[in-house]
Amino acid sequence: MSDTGPRGYAARARDVLRDRPEMRDSVLAATHTFDANRRAAWESIDADAWRDWMRDVKSHLLGNLDRYLEEAEARLTANGIHVHWAERARDALDVVADVAHDRGVRRAVKAKSMLSEELGVNAFLEELGVEVRETDLGEYIIQLLGEPPSHIVGPAIHRSLEDCQRLFHERLGTPRDADPETLAAAARAALRRDFLSADLGISGANFLVAETGTIALIENEGNIRLSTSVPRVHVALVGIEKLLPRFEDLSAFLQLTARAATGQPIGNYVSLIQGPRREDEPDGPEEVHVVLVDNGRTSILADERAWEALRCVRCGACLNTCPVYRQTGGHPYGWAYSGPIGAVLAPGLLGLEEAMPLPFASSLCGACADACPVRIPLPELLIYWRERAVEAGLVPAVERVGMKTYATGADLPAVFGAASGLLRRVPWELGGRALPVLGSWTGQRTAPEASPATFRKLWKKGIE
Amino acid sequence: MSGAKRRILGRVRDALAKRTPTAHPGDFGGWRPDGAADRDAVRGFADMLTGAGGEVVLLGSAEEARTWLADLAAGFGSAAVGAGVPDDLRPALPAAPPEEAELGVGVARSAVAETGSLVLDARDGRRTQLLPPTHLVWLRTGDVHATLRDALLALREDLPSAVGLHSGPSKSADIGQILVRGVHGPGRLIVGLVRD
Numbered sequence: 001m002s003d004t005g006p007r008g009y010a011a012r013a014r015d016v017l018r019d020r021p022e023m024r025d026s027v028l029a030a031t032h033t034f035d036a037n038r039r040a041a042w043e044s045i046d047a048d049a050w051r052d053w054m055r056d057v058k059s060h061l062l063g064n065l066d067r068y069l070e071e072a073e074a075r076l077t078a079n080g081i082h083v084h085w086a087e088r089a090r091d092a093l094d095v096v097a098d099v100a101h102d103r104g105v106r107r108a109v110k111a112k113s114m115l116s117e118e119l120g121v122n123a124f125l126e127e128l129g130v131e132v133r134e135t136d137l138g139e140y141i142i143q144l145l146g147e148p149p150s151h152i153v154g155p156a157i158h159r160s161l162e163d164c165q166r167l168f169h170e171r172l173g174t175p176r177d178a179d180p181e182t183l184a185a186a187a188r189a190a191l192r193r194d195f196l197s198a199d200l201g202i203s204g205a206n207f208l209v210a211e212t213g214t215i216a217l218i219e220n221e222g223n224i225r226l227s228t229s230v231p232r233v234h235v236a237l238v239g240i241e242k243l244l245p246r247f248e249d250l251s252a253f254l255q256l257t258a259r260a261a262t263g264q265p266i267g268n269y270v271s272l273i274q275g276p277r278r279e280d281e282p283d284g285p286e287e288v289h290v291v292l293v294d295n296g297r298t299s300i301l302a303d304e305r306a307w308e309a310l311r312c313v314r315c316g317a318c319l320n321t322c323p324v325y326r327q328t329g330g331h332p333y334g335w336a337y338s339g340p341i342g343a344v345l346a347p348g349l350l351g352l353e354e355a356m357p358l359p360f361a362s363s364l365c366g367a368c369a370d371a372c373p374v375r376i377p378l379p380e381l382l383i384y385w386r387e388r389a390v391e392a393g394l395v396p397a398v399e400r401v402g403m404k405t406y407a408t409g410a411d412l413p414a415v416f417g418a419a420s421g422l423l424r425r426v427p428w429e430l431g432g433r434a435l436p437v438l439g440s441w442t443g444q445r446t447a448p449e450a451s452p453a454t455f456r457k458l459w460k461k462g463i464e
Numbered sequence: 465m466s467g468a469k470r471r472i473l474g475r476v477r478d479a480l481a482k483r484t485p486t487a488h489p490g491d492f493g494g495w496r497p498d499g500a501a502d503r504d505a506v507r508g509f510a511d512m513l514t515g516a517g518g519e520v521v522l523l524g525s526a527e528e529a530r531t532w533l534a535d536l537a538a539g540f541g542s543a544a545v546g547a548g549v550p551d552d553l554r555p556a557l558p559a560a561p562p563e564e565a566e567l568g569v570g571v572a573r574s575a576v577a578e579t580g581s582l583v584l585d586a587r588d589g590r591r592t593q594l595l596p597p598t599h600l601v602w603l604r605t606g607d608v609h610a611t612l613r614d615a616l617l618a619l620r621e622d623l624p625s626a627v628g629l630h631s632g633p634s635k636s637a638d639i640g641q642i643l644v645r646g647v648h649g650p651g652r653l654i655v656g657l658v659r660d
Contacts (some may be wrong), residue, residue: 030641046495056489063485066476073469085468137647138638154638161640184636184644191648196563212623222594222634222649229590229626240472245488247620251613252492254629255579265512266579266612269649270629278625282547282589294472302479 005334006346006358012332013361023158027150027329030157034320037263038371050256055375057249058311062301068210068243069292075213079275082289089119092293096121096202096235099289100130103233105199109191111217111224112136113204114152114314115237115293117336118349121202132202133194135223140187144171150330152337153261153316158329191223201227201285205238206257206313208290212247214274215290218257218267225269234285236273239293241301241310253313260315260373300348305384309344311374318368318378324361333358340368344381352385356394359385417454424450494578494611505577505610510657512580516632517645518653529553529602529658536600536654537567544596546570546588553602553656562589568596568650572603575655576615579631582655583615586626593628599650601630606660 016023061068073083086092100108108130110116122132122143134143138156142149144167149155156164164183168174172186203224207216215236217224228234244253250272258264277284301307319325319339330338337345343362346355359382368378389395390403409415451458503511510520523529533555537543542560548571555569562568570593572582582601584593593599609615619627634649645651 026640033641044496046497049493049495053489053492056486060486060488063480063483066473066480069473069476085466085472087468087471091468135648136638137636141638154641156638157641159640161642164639180639180642180644183639184647188647192563195648212620214623220634221636221647223647225590225594225628226648229594240476248613248616249492251494251611251616255612264516266581266629266631268516268630268632268635270581270631272619272623272627272629273625274623274627275625277586281586281625283591284586284625292472294475298472298475298479301476307479 006350006355008334009332009357009361012334013328016328016332022160023329024327026160027158028326030151030154031320031326034154034262034316035371038260038317038320039263041259041263041265045256045259047256047259050252051373051375054252054256054313054373055311057245057252058374059308061243061245062241062307062310065240065243065301068245069240072208072210072213072243073292075210076275076290077213079213080288081213081275082287084289084291086291086293086295089293089295092119092237092291092295093121093124095289095291096125096237097128099233099235100125100128100200103199103287105130105233107131107194107198108133108200108202109194109198109223109227109231110134110139111201111203111227112139112155112219113202113237114149114336115204115239116202117149118295119237119293121237130200133191133198135191135194135227136219137184137187137221137223140191141167148331148336150338151316151319152314152330152339152341158331195223195226195230198227198231199233201229201231201234203228203234203236205236205242205290207244207250207253208238208242209244209247209250211245212274214247214250214272216244216250216254217271217273218254218269219271220262220264220268222269225271228271228273229284232285233287233289234273234276235289235291237291237293239295240297241312256373257313257315260313260317260371296349300345303348306344306348306381308376309341309348309381311376312341312345313374314341315373317371317373318376321367321371323363323365323367333361340378340382341376344376344378344385347385347388352388352392353394355385356389359389360395417456420454424452424454426450492613494613503577505608506605506657508577508610509575509580509608510655512577513582513632513653513655514580516580517635518580518632518655520655520657523656523658526552526658529656532656540567540598543567543569544589544592546592548585548588549602555600562591562595565592565596566598568592568594568599570599570601572601572607572655573627574607574609574615574618575603576609576612576629578611579629581612581615581629581631583619584628584630586624586628590626590628593630594649597646597650598652598654599630600654600656602656602658604658604660 544565
């Protein structure tokens, strides 16, 4: 990897496309399955009405976020949960470190959380001497490989069965040709020991209900329920945009998030957590903490256009349907969130300069907007960030000047006519590639054959 | 108020200062194509859970349930039993802690037809619901709600520290996109559905 973060996107995407055909195959197969399952799952409900309703709930929530944050804090506190506020990643990490230190934590089990990826929890805790174990099977695989997740929902979709057979043979001693059941059983046995000996469970939150102070978590394996039930301390990392107003609002969000992500009617396991173990309960954690994380979210909220991206429920549907993401998977994007939503969140959470060139890593085909369960206008937001990048001088000068020249010329019919007449005679294969903008565009694409006459001439004659 | 809280809320208020807040859209209607919602709730629940890999056994009476339980228990060596299970529905098996028991037995507070979900209460014991490889859950037909919204509205009135919605056996497709069961939670989920 030549350059860390989004800036190395083009080089890393090229590496995958050129040198990792097997990774491309795995990502294509998985995203195709996810996307087909979503489409089928949307057919048995009135998906448009559900999406409108969820969009409106989230927009209402974000428009009143201060009030709902205060309501949530009051409710969580009344439920016996410790509430912390974190402005930046480092503040959230310090909260986790303090809890781990105060409670003598030596081992932590983690339920899959994209926010914890955003914050860099694992590396931070391990430096403090806390052993951190990812427990989602996909997260476990990539933790053993030392890789970041490549997809919001399926972190290891870029890895094949053969990759896992090799990895588990080396690390867990399973036979080289073990079937998936055998591999999963080996992981289950190893992780069961970790669940039973861990002092701390770390999770994210799919939703946080203001009305009841409920932390809602969706999963399929049972590792999130175990991580939040067995260790004596539970810390939930929650982005401030994850709130929902009312408990009953979960009825749509739990269902459509699952339908959008994997096509299931609901996640196999849903946890609805209201606090630590109570006197009339046989088990559960002694202590529960919620860390409310900003880390750039308030700057997205302040943006008149980009705030709509905060409706995101992290289902991954826009990744699965994106023709650009499908070719490479998530690693080239260079940070926690990939695909269309990653390209839209990056300028807000990382800063526009740091996020380049992700808003350009899209064909603007619009498939992502059709897949989004909360109707985030992803193509419009990609264009918006592109405009902002041009204004900020973050696109190559030759492209900026070229586009400006085009805009000036296109405004003057005589200039436009003369220039298009000239362009029709450019011999692309000989010298055309030397032209600014058009040259670099045709460098990776076949130049189209020019029409023998201009459109205006054809129009006058009457187009067939 | 902590400094961080004050600053975050301050930034939220600044961000929203010039924006007109929109209204909550009201109650979720659970909209479905015509006819899709008109099914019998108990049958709908059984169909959904079975479709997700669970097993549902419809039992006509408590007596029938006891007979059936005796047969089922014969296949297991030990059991961990939830705090809410009535005495006559406890298997005649040696007790074991949940991490060692072959069978976990619990009661569902309610169930949801539209999603095929069991609503499990922490007061019954979370480990018993999660650690044994097979999980038997008792459910009464009268406790099956048609929609998730109905179940949540009933639940909201009395929330324990944790509720688990279980809608099938534990599963994962993280290894090469091939579906396997029993990854962390129970690989076998059996519902003893007793008629009221």
